[in-house]
Amino acid sequence: MENSYNTKQGELILNLIKAEEGKHFTADEIITLLANEGKKVGKATVYRHLDKLIRAGEVRKYIVEEGTSACYEYVGHNHDCKSHYHLKCSSCGELLHVQCEFLDEVSSHILGHHGFSIKPEKTVLYGLCKTCREAENV
Amino acid sequence: MENSYNTKQGELILNLIKAEEGKHFTADEIITLLANEGKKVGKATVYRHLDKLIRAGEVRKYIVEEGTSACYEYVGHNHDCKSHYHLKCSSCGELLHVQCEFLDEVSSHILGHHGFSIKPEKTVLYGLCKTCREAENV
DNA sequence: TTGCGTGCAAAGGTTTTGCATGGCA
């Protein structure tokens, strides 16, 4: 087991991302947001806390776009995130979180018929969101 | 149209990854593999060629694992990748091309229920292939 | 000859690490 203390910084970081469960933050955004509230937290501290939360299963990390910084998202203690997919609009960049039982069937189908077990947490479906689609299709 | 010359380095890089279509390489692996054959190619040159091949649609770039370097894989130019999905094994790197009417339903469902139109050609579903799953589950 | 390609080194950006100091229990 891991020993750890409760600290002000750890609480600040956790509260921030927990307050907006389902929303993602980059490490830098967390630092900036806290700074805007007058709470200065070091970069290394943020990374170290996120890392700890990831190992604890409370936070998920994913790459939304190649070549950019990673995103971190609070997911809580219930690990039932198997049906949680990400839809990323390649036009406006919006990230949608979709939890839908239909997508569970997708996983089962692919596992059953193609022998492949999908990791939804690693998968991002790219496409166009409603707004951009309507704007582009004219 | 883009002007370009045929060069020894470009040929070396293309031949290397083309010889093992379906396998992925990091930029560094390409440099090392070529170096092992006595062919020294600069880092920048490798990245520039990969970039060009990606734009030409001959090569795909993946993030297989967070925090590591990107992977590049030859996919050829005669692939109609618009009509099917890709399943990428994050362990062995195998790329499966899946054409299945069930997955067409996925697109329709997400469009209908979530207002999002997926671009299959841009989307890669990550997970574990049968072989790796069985090997890791032990 | 023209102008793209090459390779080195430097720059850029994100994340990690070393170390002295600060803070929790």
Added chain:
DNA sequence: TGCCATGCAAAACCTTTGCACGCAA
């Protein structure tokens, strides 16, 4: 008091860019 946490700066990494030179057509 013992030990973890913090924060700064430096390092570590991957990738891109600037620039002078090389090479294809």
